[in-house]
Amino acid sequence: MAGISGHWAFAFGVLGNIVSFIVFLSPIPTFYRIYKKKSTEGYQSIPYVIALFSCMLWMYYAFLKTNVTLLITINSFGLFIETIYVGVYLFYAPKKAKVYTVKMLLLTVVGGFGAIILVTQFLFKGVVRGQIVGWICLVFSLCVFVAPLGIVRKVIKTKSVEYMPLLLSVFLTLSAVMWFFYGLLLKDINIAAPNVLGFIFGILQIVLYAIYSKKERAVLKEQKLPEIQKPAVIVEDENTNANKKLPELTQEQIIDIVKLGLLVCADKVHVATCPNDTNCGVKATNNVENIPKLQTVEAN
Template identity: 40%
Template sequence: MAIIKILHTLFGIFGMSSHFYFSLYFSWIYIMVSFFMTCSYLFLGIGNITGLFLFLAPMITFKRVIMHKSTEQFSGIPYVMTLLNCLLSTWYGLPFVSPNNMLVSIINGTGAGLEAFYVLVFLIFAPKKEKAKISGILCVVLSIFSTVALVSMLALHGNKRKVFSGFAAAIFSIIMYGSPLSIMRLVIKTKSVEYMPFFLSLFVFLCGTSWFVYGLLGKDPFIAVPNGVGSFLGTAQLILYAIYRENKGQIKKGEEDGRVEMELEKPYEKEIPNTQSGDAKV
């Protein structure tokens, strides 16, 4: 208020009326608000586009699964966990939970549909043991989502509903973004980016950064914090890719041949007959 009085006095000295001063002041506020809203919608749009590409990235993997009619050594857990994240984020973005976040619901609702498709394909072609495992995890995932939705609707209202739903969505968003940590560890160990696709890392970075900025502009910690983590991990993946990109397709050997253990996919052991020394394992 003191600053306004000083400016008012100065404008009076230079012969400017109060009406002109306040018009100038509110015009400046309008411009700033419009600027931040434009930036917010811009990053929201970028976040939706990159998020869609992030959800579409596994299509290549599942095209291979359908063609081979086998899930091979792929794990279904990341897709089930991403499904939970999408469901919770869709719920959080609904108007009666978190106003002005409808586009969050739209992109995550699309993601939930895609992840549900991936999980269904995985269950169709997975071995019995893996199918039972993923089915059990899927039941837990649906139970968690149902619990969050029912508790937030029946027991909580207003800001408490938003905080509860946002906290649940943020936790599983961080878990989703943290899933590539094992891949990053493998890249460092083998000094090869063979198992870390560049475009997947790029979209993790772009998606995380866009939603992080949108969360900051909208002062929404439940969007900003988990996506800030995603932006950081995406940056780390791109740095690793830049360091080891020349070694793509070349797995570093250990001190002895065959010492490198592939942590993403471990082939089943098969016994083959050896006419000279009996049974051997490969």
């Protein structure tokens, strides 16, 4: 029976590694944008510093245990990728943000983690040391899982899911499920307990996304309805564009056209008044042919 639970624990641990791997890679688009724009654009470094500190804590706890190898593998990757994120942030952040990030690193990674190692190494031994570190990890994980309550509150207040990505919520929920069963099958409450809260908050975020995204689409649809009835404006714009395509005549061309009209009219009158004069037709033809700028008008 113990062998079967061990196999199931290994299976859930592998699935937890896969899902957590995707969660750790989810900020890559954000940092690619930072790299392209050479600026952090108001992004905060706190999530990445806290994630780095969390990975270090779980790594320390895993080394004190004997049956949580898969906890070591995923947190090793998390430690690596979060270090890169913090490094990129420090490279492109403005001076004020850099100073704040360095202070956070000194407070958590150096001060906090260093103090935990010193206290547990010198004051506790054996199994008790592992239990103390486990309880520290449990409390810290609960604080991390409570953090999304700020996003939930913002979604309810603004009635918008703009700041709550659905895919990340789904993967965080799946991660909580996998690690809960991993800890449960290993009978490790320090791993299982925090993920119960993580699962509850994950489901809450997904439900809120479903509710408010549907309302948001309905509002957008209502706002777009009045914009459909605008045929008069479109026709007017087309007429305006058609008028703009007509060539503009210069003052000289207009004078030539007027002269041409007057000459043609004069010749017709002359032909009508002297039908017996054989030179009338010749004069009219010569007058029309001697107009110098007729070809210019036709070309334009």
